[in-house]
Amino acid sequence: MKQGKQLTHPEPKEITLARVLHALSDPARLQVVAELANGKERGSSEFDCGLAGSTLSHHLKVLRLAGIINHRKEGTRCFVALRPELDKTFPGLVTSILRYGKRPRRAPAALSRRQRAR
Numbered sequence: 306m307k308q309g310k311q312l313t314h315p316e317p318k319e320i321t322l323a324r325v326l327h328a329l330s331d332p333a334r335l336q337v338v339a340e341l342a343n344g345k346e347r348g349s350s351e352f353d354c355g356l357a358g359s360t361l362s363h364h365l366k367v368l369r370l371a372g373i374i375n376h377r378k379e380g381t382r383c384f385v386a387l388r389p390e391l392d393k394t395f396p397g398l399v400t401s402i403l404r405y406g407k408r409p410r411r412a413p414a415a416l417s418r419r420q421r422a423r
Contacts, residue, residue, distance in 0.1 A: 312369060312376050317390040320372030325395065328371035329402055334364045338373060338387065339403050346386040349376070373399075 329335055333354050340352060349365055350358070365385060368374045373391055377384045391399060 311378055314369060314375060314388075315372045317372070317394060320391065320394055322395060322398075324371040325373060325391070325398065328367050328373055329399075331364065331367075333361075334368055335402070337361075337364060337368060337385075338399060341374065341385065341387045342399070342403055344387065346377075346384045349383040349385050 329338065333356060336354055337352055341347060349361070352361060354361055354364075356364070365374065365376060365383075368385075369376045372388060372394075374385045375388050377386075387399070
């Protein structure tokens with residue numbers, strides 16, 4: 306099958322902690338990464354995020370430009386997988402973020418009178 310035009314990815318030395326953390330700060334992108342954490346490649350339309358295709362494409366682009374995922378085109382289909390270089394550059398980072406993201410959240414503390422008055 307003919308491969309489509311491949312998208313650009315940052316070189317491993319261009320991957321920064323700030324970009325990775327920014328990309329992982331969005332719940333939809335975090336869900337995509339969690340679904341890719343098993344190490345297998347998935348079709349870009351196989352994610353069950355409840356998002357419009359264009360919105361999901363935007364999130365995949367942010368993850369790709371941050372150096373978190375590889376994006377590969379094959380014909381009319383697109384496939385994504387986590388980049389193995391990411392764990393070499395920041396060992397355990399993604400695993401820790403995913404583990405923390407699964408923790409139950411505590412209820413926010415009650416607002417003080419001053420905060421309520423604003």
